[in-house]
Amino acid sequence: DTITAGQYLLVYNAFSFTFAAMAAATLFFWFGRSQVGPAYKTALTITGLVTAIAAYHYFRIFESWSSAYALTDGVITASGVGFNDAYRYVDWLLTVPLLLIELVLVMRLSQSKTVSLSVRLGSAAALMIILGYPGEVADDNTTRAIWGTLSSIPFLYIVWELFKGLGDAIERQPESARGLIKQARLLTFASWGFYPIVYMIPYTSLSGGAVETGVQIGYTIADIVAKVGVGILVYMIAVRKSEAEY
Protein backbone atom coordinates (compact mmCIF):
# COMPACT_ATOMS: atom_id res chain seq x y z
CA ASP A 1 0.00 0.00 0.00
CA THR A 2 2.69 2.51 -0.87
CA ILE A 3 1.15 5.56 -2.39
CA THR A 4 3.23 8.17 -4.22
CA ALA A 5 3.13 11.90 -3.50
CA GLY A 6 1.63 12.46 -6.96
CA GLN A 7 -1.17 9.94 -6.35
CA TYR A 8 -1.87 11.46 -2.94
CA LEU A 9 -2.22 14.95 -4.39
CA LEU A 10 -4.36 13.80 -7.32
CA VAL A 11 -6.90 12.23 -4.98
CA TYR A 12 -6.66 15.18 -2.57
CA ASN A 13 -7.49 17.69 -5.29
CA ALA A 14 -10.21 15.50 -6.76
CA PHE A 15 -11.95 15.41 -3.37
CA SER A 16 -11.72 19.20 -2.99
CA PHE A 17 -13.05 19.66 -6.54
CA THR A 18 -15.97 17.34 -5.85
CA PHE A 19 -16.90 19.09 -2.63
CA ALA A 20 -17.11 22.39 -4.53
CA ALA A 21 -19.07 20.84 -7.41
CA MET A 22 -21.61 19.19 -5.09
CA ALA A 23 -22.13 22.35 -3.03
CA ALA A 24 -22.58 24.47 -6.16
CA ALA A 25 -25.02 21.97 -7.69
CA THR A 26 -27.05 22.02 -4.47
CA LEU A 27 -27.59 25.76 -4.66
CA PHE A 28 -28.43 25.56 -8.38
CA PHE A 29 -31.13 22.93 -7.78
CA TRP A 30 -32.68 24.73 -4.82
CA PHE A 31 -32.80 28.09 -6.60
CA GLY A 32 -34.54 26.23 -9.43
CA ARG A 33 -37.46 25.30 -7.16
CA SER A 34 -39.07 28.67 -7.73
CA GLN A 35 -38.98 28.20 -11.50
CA VAL A 36 -41.01 25.00 -11.78
CA GLY A 37 -44.65 24.01 -11.16
CA PRO A 38 -45.78 22.79 -7.72
CA ALA A 39 -45.72 19.11 -8.76
CA TYR A 40 -41.97 19.27 -9.47
CA LYS A 41 -40.75 21.20 -6.44
CA THR A 42 -40.26 18.04 -4.38
CA ALA A 43 -38.12 16.47 -7.12
CA LEU A 44 -35.80 19.51 -7.08
CA THR A 45 -35.73 19.60 -3.27
CA ILE A 46 -34.55 15.99 -3.30
CA THR A 47 -31.99 16.47 -6.11
CA GLY A 48 -30.47 19.24 -4.01
CA LEU A 49 -30.52 17.08 -0.89
CA VAL A 50 -28.58 14.38 -2.75
CA THR A 51 -25.80 16.81 -3.69
CA ALA A 52 -25.90 18.49 -0.25
CA ILE A 53 -25.44 15.15 1.49
CA ALA A 54 -22.62 14.36 -0.95
CA ALA A 55 -20.98 17.74 -0.29
CA TYR A 56 -20.96 16.96 3.45
CA HIS A 57 -19.43 13.55 2.86
CA TYR A 58 -16.81 14.80 0.39
CA PHE A 59 -15.81 17.37 2.97
CA ARG A 60 -15.33 14.60 5.53
CA ILE A 61 -13.61 12.31 2.98
CA PHE A 62 -11.23 15.13 2.12
CA GLU A 63 -10.40 15.69 5.80
CA SER A 64 -9.97 11.97 6.39
CA TRP A 65 -7.69 11.59 3.36
CA SER A 66 -5.49 14.52 4.32
CA SER A 67 -5.10 13.35 7.91
CA ALA A 68 -4.27 9.80 6.77
CA TYR A 69 -0.99 10.94 5.14
CA ALA A 70 1.69 13.51 5.84
CA LEU A 71 3.47 15.14 2.89
CA THR A 72 6.68 16.89 3.97
CA ASP A 73 9.42 18.05 1.59
CA GLY A 74 7.83 15.93 -1.13
CA VAL A 75 8.06 12.75 0.94
CA ILE A 76 4.81 10.99 1.77
CA THR A 77 4.28 8.91 4.93
CA ALA A 78 1.20 7.26 6.41
CA SER A 79 0.15 9.07 9.58
CA GLY A 80 -1.35 5.94 11.14
CA VAL A 81 -4.79 7.49 11.44
CA GLY A 82 -6.25 5.48 8.57
CA PHE A 83 -8.53 6.66 5.77
CA ASN A 84 -12.21 6.12 6.55
CA ASP A 85 -13.70 4.30 3.56
CA ALA A 86 -17.11 4.12 5.23
CA TYR A 87 -18.08 7.75 4.49
CA ARG A 88 -18.68 6.76 0.88
CA TYR A 89 -20.99 3.89 1.75
CA VAL A 90 -22.79 5.95 4.38
CA ASP A 91 -23.29 8.61 1.72
CA TRP A 92 -24.71 6.08 -0.74
CA LEU A 93 -27.02 4.66 1.90
CA LEU A 94 -28.72 8.06 2.03
CA THR A 95 -28.33 9.32 -1.53
CA VAL A 96 -29.03 6.25 -3.66
CA PRO A 97 -32.62 5.77 -2.38
CA LEU A 98 -33.17 9.52 -2.77
CA LEU A 99 -31.87 9.46 -6.36
CA LEU A 100 -34.31 6.67 -7.20
CA ILE A 101 -37.21 8.49 -5.53
CA GLU A 102 -36.32 11.62 -7.51
CA LEU A 103 -36.51 9.67 -10.77
CA VAL A 104 -39.89 8.28 -9.76
CA LEU A 105 -41.23 11.68 -8.65
CA VAL A 106 -40.39 13.40 -11.90
CA MET A 107 -42.60 10.83 -13.70
CA ARG A 108 -45.61 12.06 -11.74
CA LEU A 109 -47.27 8.64 -11.47
CA SER A 110 -50.34 7.93 -9.34
CA GLN A 111 -49.87 8.38 -5.59
CA SER A 112 -49.99 4.66 -4.79
CA LYS A 113 -47.61 3.74 -7.61
CA THR A 114 -45.16 6.45 -6.50
CA VAL A 115 -45.13 5.13 -2.93
CA SER A 116 -44.82 1.44 -3.84
CA LEU A 117 -42.07 2.02 -6.43
CA SER A 118 -40.15 4.27 -4.00
CA VAL A 119 -40.34 1.71 -1.21
CA ARG A 120 -39.27 -1.21 -3.40
CA LEU A 121 -36.42 0.61 -5.16
CA GLY A 122 -35.25 2.30 -1.94
CA SER A 123 -35.07 -0.99 -0.02
CA ALA A 124 -33.24 -2.77 -2.82
CA ALA A 125 -30.73 0.09 -2.98
CA ALA A 126 -30.08 -0.06 0.78
CA LEU A 127 -29.56 -3.83 0.56
CA MET A 128 -27.14 -3.44 -2.36
CA ILE A 129 -24.98 -0.98 -0.41
CA ILE A 130 -25.02 -2.87 2.88
CA LEU A 131 -23.95 -6.07 1.09
CA GLY A 132 -21.22 -4.26 -0.85
CA TYR A 133 -19.48 -2.69 2.16
CA PRO A 134 -17.92 -5.79 3.79
CA GLY A 135 -16.37 -6.58 0.41
CA GLU A 136 -15.01 -3.06 -0.05
CA VAL A 137 -13.07 -3.18 3.22
CA ALA A 138 -12.04 -6.85 2.97
CA ASP A 139 -8.32 -7.58 2.71
CA ASP A 140 -8.56 -10.54 0.37
CA ASN A 141 -10.04 -10.64 -3.11
CA THR A 142 -12.15 -13.75 -2.49
CA THR A 143 -14.18 -12.13 0.28
CA ARG A 144 -14.51 -9.06 -1.94
CA ALA A 145 -15.88 -11.22 -4.76
CA ILE A 146 -18.46 -12.95 -2.54
CA TRP A 147 -19.98 -9.75 -1.13
CA GLY A 148 -19.75 -8.09 -4.53
CA THR A 149 -21.77 -10.92 -6.06
CA LEU A 150 -24.41 -10.75 -3.32
CA SER A 151 -24.64 -6.99 -3.77
CA SER A 152 -25.22 -7.48 -7.51
CA ILE A 153 -28.53 -9.26 -6.91
CA PRO A 154 -30.44 -6.18 -5.65
CA PHE A 155 -28.45 -4.14 -8.22
CA LEU A 156 -29.85 -6.20 -11.08
CA TYR A 157 -33.33 -6.01 -9.58
CA ILE A 158 -33.14 -2.19 -9.61
CA VAL A 159 -31.93 -2.12 -13.21
CA TRP A 160 -34.76 -4.41 -14.26
CA GLU A 161 -37.36 -2.39 -12.34
CA LEU A 162 -36.14 0.88 -13.88
CA PHE A 163 -36.38 -0.61 -17.36
CA LYS A 164 -39.76 -2.26 -16.89
CA GLY A 165 -41.53 -0.05 -14.33
CA LEU A 166 -40.47 3.23 -15.83
CA GLY A 167 -40.68 2.03 -19.43
CA ASP A 168 -44.49 2.13 -19.48
CA ALA A 169 -44.60 5.44 -17.62
CA ILE A 170 -42.29 7.09 -20.15
CA GLU A 171 -44.80 6.53 -22.95
CA ARG A 172 -47.35 8.63 -21.05
CA GLN A 173 -45.03 11.64 -20.57
CA PRO A 174 -45.49 14.86 -22.53
CA GLU A 175 -43.78 14.71 -25.93
CA SER A 176 -41.36 17.53 -25.06
CA ALA A 177 -39.98 15.75 -21.97
CA ARG A 178 -39.87 12.18 -23.26
CA GLY A 179 -36.41 12.41 -24.83
CA LEU A 180 -34.94 13.97 -21.69
CA ILE A 181 -36.47 11.30 -19.45
CA LYS A 182 -34.98 8.57 -21.62
CA GLN A 183 -31.61 10.35 -21.36
CA ALA A 184 -31.91 10.55 -17.56
CA ARG A 185 -32.61 6.85 -17.40
CA LEU A 186 -29.70 6.10 -19.73
CA LEU A 187 -27.30 8.28 -17.74
CA THR A 188 -28.47 6.55 -14.56
CA PHE A 189 -27.70 3.14 -16.08
CA ALA A 190 -24.32 4.25 -17.42
CA SER A 191 -23.19 5.87 -14.17
CA TRP A 192 -24.49 3.07 -11.95
CA GLY A 193 -22.78 0.45 -14.11
CA PHE A 194 -19.52 2.28 -13.47
CA TYR A 195 -19.56 1.51 -9.71
CA PRO A 196 -19.21 -2.28 -9.91
CA ILE A 197 -16.44 -1.76 -12.51
CA VAL A 198 -14.49 0.47 -10.09
CA TYR A 199 -15.12 -2.12 -7.37
CA MET A 200 -13.27 -4.66 -9.52
CA ILE A 201 -10.06 -2.59 -9.91
CA PRO A 202 -8.22 -4.74 -7.30
CA TYR A 203 -8.60 -7.68 -9.71
CA THR A 204 -6.60 -5.92 -12.45
CA SER A 205 -2.84 -5.87 -12.87
CA LEU A 206 -2.68 -2.60 -10.91
CA SER A 207 -1.13 -2.81 -7.46
CA GLY A 208 -0.24 -0.77 -4.36
CA GLY A 209 -1.09 2.92 -4.43
CA ALA A 210 -2.42 2.70 -7.98
CA VAL A 211 -5.34 0.53 -6.81
CA GLU A 212 -6.32 2.95 -4.04
CA THR A 213 -5.98 5.93 -6.38
CA GLY A 214 -7.99 4.23 -9.12
CA VAL A 215 -10.80 3.28 -6.75
CA GLN A 216 -11.03 6.76 -5.22
CA ILE A 217 -10.91 8.62 -8.53
CA GLY A 218 -13.28 6.11 -10.14
CA TYR A 219 -15.97 6.40 -7.48
CA THR A 220 -15.56 10.18 -7.47
CA ILE A 221 -16.18 10.49 -11.22
CA ALA A 222 -19.16 8.12 -10.96
CA ASP A 223 -20.61 10.18 -8.09
CA ILE A 224 -20.37 13.41 -10.06
CA VAL A 225 -22.13 11.90 -13.09
CA ALA A 226 -24.80 10.05 -11.04
CA LYS A 227 -25.63 13.01 -8.79
CA VAL A 228 -24.86 16.25 -10.62
CA GLY A 229 -25.31 14.92 -14.17
CA VAL A 230 -28.59 13.13 -13.52
CA GLY A 231 -29.71 16.05 -11.33
CA ILE A 232 -29.28 18.53 -14.19
CA LEU A 233 -31.40 16.30 -16.45
CA VAL A 234 -34.08 16.04 -13.75
CA TYR A 235 -34.02 19.82 -13.47
CA MET A 236 -34.49 20.17 -17.25
CA ILE A 237 -37.31 17.62 -17.24
CA ALA A 238 -39.06 19.53 -14.46
CA VAL A 239 -38.76 22.80 -16.41
CA ARG A 240 -40.08 21.26 -19.67
CA LYS A 241 -42.96 19.47 -17.97
CA SER A 242 -43.89 22.63 -16.07
CA GLU A 243 -44.04 24.54 -19.37
CA ALA A 244 -46.26 21.83 -20.84
CA GLU A 245 -48.59 21.48 -17.85
CA TYR A 246 -48.90 24.86 -16.12
Next chain:
Amino acid sequence: DTITAGQYLLVYNAFSFTFAAMAAATLFFWFGRSQVGPAYKTALTITGLVTAIAAYHYFRIFESWSSAYALTDGVITASGVGFNDAYRYVDWLLTVPLLLIELVLVMRLSQSKTVSLSVRLGSAAALMIILGYPGEVADDNTTRAIWGTLSSIPFLYIVWELFKGLGDAIERQPESARGLIKQARLLTFASWGFYPIVYMIPYTSLSGGAVETGVQIGYTIADIVAKVGVGILVYMIAVRKSEAEY
Protein backbone atom coordinates in the same frame (compact mmCIF):
# COMPACT_ATOMS: atom_id res chain seq x y z
CA ASP B 1 -15.14 -0.82 29.18
CA THR B 2 -12.79 -2.06 26.51
CA ILE B 3 -14.14 -1.16 23.13
CA THR B 4 -12.74 -2.65 19.91
CA ALA B 5 -11.62 -0.64 16.89
CA GLY B 6 -14.52 -2.12 14.92
CA GLN B 7 -17.09 -1.08 17.54
CA TYR B 8 -15.57 2.40 17.72
CA LEU B 9 -15.79 2.87 13.95
CA LEU B 10 -19.32 1.47 13.74
CA VAL B 11 -20.58 4.02 16.28
CA TYR B 12 -18.45 6.78 14.69
CA ASN B 13 -19.94 6.18 11.24
CA ALA B 14 -23.46 5.82 12.63
CA PHE B 15 -23.17 9.25 14.28
CA SER B 16 -21.88 10.85 11.08
CA PHE B 17 -24.67 9.18 9.09
CA THR B 18 -27.29 10.41 11.54
CA PHE B 19 -26.00 13.97 11.47
CA ALA B 20 -26.32 13.98 7.67
CA ALA B 21 -29.75 12.35 7.78
CA MET B 22 -31.10 14.82 10.35
CA ALA B 23 -29.71 17.85 8.49
CA ALA B 24 -31.13 16.61 5.18
CA ALA B 25 -34.53 15.89 6.75
CA THR B 26 -34.59 19.40 8.23
CA LEU B 27 -34.19 21.01 4.83
CA PHE B 28 -36.76 18.67 3.31
CA PHE B 29 -39.38 19.60 5.94
CA TRP B 30 -38.70 23.32 5.71
CA PHE B 31 -38.83 23.35 1.90
CA GLY B 32 -42.12 21.48 2.24
CA ARG B 33 -43.66 24.42 4.15
CA SER B 34 -44.34 26.19 0.84
CA GLN B 35 -46.27 23.16 -0.45
CA VAL B 36 -48.95 22.89 2.30
CA GLY B 37 -51.90 24.98 3.44
CA PRO B 38 -51.46 27.69 6.12
CA ALA B 39 -52.88 25.47 8.91
CA TYR B 40 -50.07 22.93 8.45
CA LYS B 41 -47.06 25.20 8.12
CA THR B 42 -46.46 25.22 11.89
CA ALA B 43 -46.43 21.42 12.01
CA LEU B 44 -43.72 21.35 9.32
CA THR B 45 -41.76 24.14 11.01
CA ILE B 46 -41.70 22.05 14.18
CA THR B 47 -40.85 18.76 12.45
CA GLY B 48 -37.87 20.56 10.94
CA LEU B 49 -36.91 22.02 14.31
CA VAL B 50 -36.89 18.54 15.83
CA THR B 51 -34.46 17.25 13.20
CA ALA B 52 -32.41 20.49 13.25
CA ILE B 53 -31.93 20.20 17.02
CA ALA B 54 -31.02 16.55 16.55
CA ALA B 55 -28.53 17.43 13.79
CA TYR B 56 -26.83 19.85 16.16
CA HIS B 57 -26.65 17.26 18.94
CA TYR B 58 -25.44 14.48 16.66
CA PHE B 59 -22.68 16.78 15.50
CA ARG B 60 -21.64 17.30 19.13
CA ILE B 61 -22.08 13.60 19.98
CA PHE B 62 -19.88 12.72 16.97
CA GLU B 63 -17.17 15.16 18.12
CA SER B 64 -17.39 13.92 21.70
CA TRP B 65 -17.14 10.29 20.59
CA SER B 66 -14.14 10.87 18.33
CA SER B 67 -12.26 12.82 21.00
CA ALA B 68 -12.95 10.14 23.63
CA TYR B 69 -10.81 7.59 21.76
CA ALA B 70 -7.66 7.58 19.66
CA LEU B 71 -7.28 5.11 16.79
CA THR B 72 -3.68 4.77 15.61
CA ASP B 73 -2.43 1.98 13.35
CA GLY B 74 -5.63 0.09 14.07
CA VAL B 75 -5.11 0.16 17.85
CA ILE B 76 -7.74 1.89 19.96
CA THR B 77 -7.05 3.67 23.26
CA ALA B 78 -9.22 5.79 25.51
CA SER B 79 -8.03 9.39 25.40
CA GLY B 80 -9.22 10.07 28.93
CA VAL B 81 -11.53 12.88 27.81
CA GLY B 82 -14.70 10.86 28.33
CA PHE B 83 -17.78 10.61 26.14
CA ASN B 84 -20.58 13.02 27.06
CA ASP B 85 -23.81 11.02 27.37
CA ALA B 86 -25.82 14.08 28.36
CA TYR B 87 -26.12 15.48 24.81
CA ARG B 88 -28.68 12.80 24.08
CA TYR B 89 -30.86 13.65 27.08
CA VAL B 90 -30.57 17.38 26.45
CA ASP B 91 -31.66 16.70 22.88
CA TRP B 92 -34.70 14.71 24.04
CA LEU B 93 -35.65 17.41 26.54
CA LEU B 94 -36.14 19.74 23.60
CA THR B 95 -37.30 17.39 20.87
CA VAL B 96 -39.71 15.03 22.65
CA PRO B 97 -42.19 17.74 23.70
CA LEU B 98 -41.91 19.22 20.19
CA LEU B 99 -42.63 15.83 18.61
CA LEU B 100 -45.77 15.49 20.72
CA ILE B 101 -46.92 19.00 19.88
CA GLU B 102 -46.36 18.29 16.20
CA LEU B 103 -48.61 15.21 16.40
CA VAL B 104 -51.30 17.27 18.12
CA LEU B 105 -51.00 20.15 15.64
CA VAL B 106 -51.46 17.97 12.58
CA MET B 107 -54.85 16.84 14.03
CA ARG B 108 -56.09 20.43 13.87
CA LEU B 109 -58.19 20.21 17.05
CA SER B 110 -59.88 23.18 18.71
CA GLN B 111 -57.48 25.80 20.00
CA SER B 112 -58.16 25.07 23.68
CA LYS B 113 -57.80 21.32 23.22
CA THR B 114 -54.53 21.82 21.30
CA VAL B 115 -53.07 23.92 24.12
CA SER B 116 -54.18 21.66 26.98
CA LEU B 117 -53.00 18.45 25.26
CA SER B 118 -49.67 20.07 24.35
CA VAL B 119 -49.06 21.25 27.92
CA ARG B 120 -49.96 17.91 29.51
CA LEU B 121 -48.02 15.78 27.05
CA GLY B 122 -45.04 18.15 26.98
CA SER B 123 -44.71 18.21 30.79
CA ALA B 124 -45.00 14.45 31.08
CA ALA B 125 -42.30 14.05 28.42
CA ALA B 126 -39.94 16.40 30.25
CA LEU B 127 -40.49 14.51 33.51
CA MET B 128 -39.83 11.17 31.79
CA ILE B 129 -36.47 12.37 30.47
CA ILE B 130 -35.35 14.09 33.67
CA LEU B 131 -36.10 10.95 35.69
CA GLY B 132 -34.36 8.69 33.16
CA TYR B 133 -31.02 10.54 33.06
CA PRO B 134 -29.65 9.68 36.54
CA GLY B 135 -30.25 6.03 35.69
CA GLU B 136 -28.50 6.28 32.32
CA VAL B 137 -25.26 7.54 33.87
CA ALA B 138 -25.42 5.38 37.02
CA ASP B 139 -22.64 2.86 37.50
CA ASP B 140 -24.71 0.15 39.12
CA ASN B 141 -27.70 -1.62 37.64
CA THR B 142 -29.89 -1.18 40.73
CA THR B 143 -29.80 2.62 40.58
CA ARG B 144 -30.45 2.32 36.83
CA ALA B 145 -33.53 0.18 37.49
CA ILE B 146 -34.98 2.59 40.09
CA TRP B 147 -34.78 5.70 37.92
CA GLY B 148 -35.89 3.69 34.88
CA THR B 149 -39.01 2.62 36.74
CA LEU B 150 -39.80 6.16 37.87
CA SER B 151 -39.30 7.39 34.29
CA SER B 152 -41.77 4.79 33.05
CA ILE B 153 -44.68 6.37 34.94
CA PRO B 154 -44.89 9.52 32.79
CA PHE B 155 -44.01 7.32 29.80
CA LEU B 156 -47.09 5.17 30.33
CA TYR B 157 -49.22 8.27 30.89
CA ILE B 158 -48.13 9.61 27.47
CA VAL B 159 -48.91 6.31 25.76
CA TRP B 160 -52.36 6.22 27.35
CA GLU B 161 -53.08 9.84 26.44
CA LEU B 162 -52.04 9.30 22.82
CA PHE B 163 -54.32 6.29 22.54
CA LYS B 164 -57.31 7.86 24.23
CA GLY B 165 -56.98 11.59 23.47
CA LEU B 166 -56.00 11.17 19.85
CA GLY B 167 -58.27 8.20 19.23
CA ASP B 168 -61.45 10.30 19.16
CA ALA B 169 -59.80 13.02 17.10
CA ILE B 170 -58.71 10.56 14.45
CA GLU B 171 -62.31 9.66 13.64
CA ARG B 172 -62.99 13.27 12.68
CA GLN B 173 -60.07 13.50 10.21
CA PRO B 174 -60.60 13.59 6.43
CA GLU B 175 -60.88 10.08 4.96
CA SER B 176 -57.74 10.48 2.83
CA ALA B 177 -55.51 11.28 5.83
CA ARG B 178 -56.94 8.89 8.42
CA GLY B 179 -54.81 5.90 7.46
CA LEU B 180 -51.63 8.00 7.53
CA ILE B 181 -52.49 9.46 10.94
CA LYS B 182 -52.99 5.99 12.35
CA GLN B 183 -49.63 5.00 10.86
CA ALA B 184 -47.95 8.02 12.45
CA ARG B 185 -49.38 7.11 15.84
CA LEU B 186 -48.30 3.49 15.39
CA LEU B 187 -44.77 4.47 14.34
CA THR B 188 -44.61 6.79 17.36
CA PHE B 189 -45.55 3.93 19.70
CA ALA B 190 -43.15 1.49 18.05
CA SER B 191 -40.21 3.89 18.09
CA TRP B 192 -40.87 5.14 21.63
CA GLY B 193 -41.16 1.61 22.93
CA PHE B 194 -37.68 0.99 21.55
CA TYR B 195 -36.02 3.49 23.96
CA PRO B 196 -36.72 1.66 27.23
CA ILE B 197 -35.61 -1.59 25.54
CA VAL B 198 -32.26 -0.03 24.63
CA TYR B 199 -32.01 1.33 28.19
CA MET B 200 -32.17 -2.27 29.44
CA ILE B 201 -29.21 -3.52 27.35
CA PRO B 202 -26.88 -3.46 30.43
CA TYR B 203 -29.12 -6.14 31.98
CA THR B 204 -28.41 -8.56 29.14
CA SER B 205 -25.47 -10.97 28.85
CA LEU B 206 -23.59 -8.37 26.78
CA SER B 207 -20.60 -6.76 28.46
CA GLY B 208 -17.81 -4.20 28.00
CA GLY B 209 -17.68 -2.40 24.67
CA ALA B 210 -20.66 -4.35 23.33
CA VAL B 211 -22.99 -2.68 25.86
CA GLU B 212 -21.82 0.82 24.98
CA THR B 213 -22.02 0.04 21.26
CA GLY B 214 -25.49 -1.51 21.58
CA VAL B 215 -26.83 1.45 23.57
CA GLN B 216 -25.42 4.06 21.16
CA ILE B 217 -26.55 2.27 17.99
CA GLY B 218 -29.93 1.43 19.55
CA TYR B 219 -30.75 5.01 20.54
CA THR B 220 -29.49 6.24 17.18
CA ILE B 221 -31.82 3.96 15.20
CA ALA B 222 -34.73 4.88 17.50
CA ASP B 223 -33.99 8.60 16.99
CA ILE B 224 -34.00 8.24 13.20
CA VAL B 225 -37.33 6.43 13.21
CA ALA B 226 -38.96 8.69 15.83
CA LYS B 227 -37.80 11.95 14.24
CA VAL B 228 -37.28 11.43 10.50
CA GLY B 229 -39.74 8.54 10.06
CA VAL B 230 -42.59 10.16 11.98
CA GLY B 231 -41.68 13.52 10.39
CA ILE B 232 -42.10 12.14 6.87
CA LEU B 233 -45.54 10.78 7.83
CA VAL B 234 -46.49 14.17 9.33
CA TYR B 235 -45.34 15.80 6.08
CA MET B 236 -47.49 13.40 4.04
CA ILE B 237 -50.49 13.99 6.33
CA ALA B 238 -50.07 17.75 5.92
CA VAL B 239 -49.94 17.41 2.12
CA ARG B 240 -53.02 15.15 1.97
CA LYS B 241 -55.04 17.30 4.36
CA SER B 242 -54.06 20.44 2.45
CA GLU B 243 -55.31 18.85 -0.78
CA ALA B 244 -58.59 17.95 0.93
CA GLU B 245 -59.13 21.29 2.63
CA TYR B 246 -57.69 24.04 0.42
